[in-house]
């Protein structure tokens with residue numbers, strides 16, 4: 001498994017919540033590929049080495065979960081839905097775990113939690129139970145989600161914890177560390193060359209495309225990253241957006257959103273977008289923006305520090321692709 005790079009503060013905070021048995025659901029929220037799953041995996045590793053089995057962790061990843069309330073799906077050790085819980089609902093499984101637990105309070109982690117409403121027939125009941133478990137300190141509950149719909153519905157029971165992309169400085173440090181870790185040359189050669197692992201010139205090309213997204217930066221660990229391929233992979237998405245395909249949003253509205261994002265370096269307040277693009281119709285605007293977000297063209301994020309909700313490009317590469325397409329070009333100049 002790849003080593004987690006950076007995120008020391010986030011890891012410390014999450015561990016702190018577990019140790020203090022925080023009495024709210026912790027909602028780890030951040031855009032696709034910002035590293036939520038990687039952070040949770042590291043949290044589990046740290047907990048395992050610090051506490052061994054004394055704090056049991058039940059980890060459920062909804063990524064490929066297709067079942068309804070009946071839990072017959074078990075894969076790997078990561079998921080706490082065991083063979084013998086086949087005919088139980090998730091609520092029953094949770095109750096069983098709590099009833100049988102004589103050690104410290106368990107930790108429940110549900111990854112890809114934005115899928116809860118789509119998967120579970122009684123999402124409200126599930127969230128209420130999880131919130132109650134946290135409130136009564138019978139267990140710690142951590143949900144990871146790429147949107148903030150859970151916070152909106154349960155905001156007084158949820159502690160939002162935002163995991164954004166890296167800042168530019170942290171992004172460059174991230175790439176340096178990843179490259180250093182992959183550098184297989186003997187130490188004296190590395191020491192001798194002393195070349196910056198990420199030159200200024202290279203960074204000027206990489207950053208506009210990858211921004212602080214760890215996944216995209218991961219493609220640049222090799223010395224000659226194919227940046228055009230990264231941009232090319234999302235250009236089609238921008239065209240789809242402009243065509244307003246499926247009627248879930250209007251092409252000209254998407255164009256306006258893309259223009260605003262390009263003008264504002266990839267991020268602006270949700271209320272501003274609603275106002276400038278959808279004018280009078282807030283409910284129509286919300287639903288069109290949600291549809292765009294569902295296709296990863298944009299992200300809607302809640303930033304707990306500033307208590308604002310923002311609209312962002314689906315990823316830094318998306319922003320780059322939006323700029324290209326709006327300028328009438330399809331070929332990146334990287």
Ligand SMILES: Nc1ncnc2c1ncn2[C@@H]1O[C@H](COP(=O)(O)OP(=O)(O)O)[C@@H](O)[C@H]1O
Nearest residue numbers: 003004005007032033034035036037038214215
């Ligand atoms: N801090 C990090 N250090 C190393 N690799 C990371 C880090 N954050 C993310 N990654 C890598 O980036 C990719 C996307 O991260 P992931 O955790 O799957 O994102 P998310 O769950 O937010 O969609 C994965 O391949 C992951 O290993």
Ligand SMILES: [Mg+2]
Nearest residue numbers: 036037111112
């Ligand atoms: Mg994930």
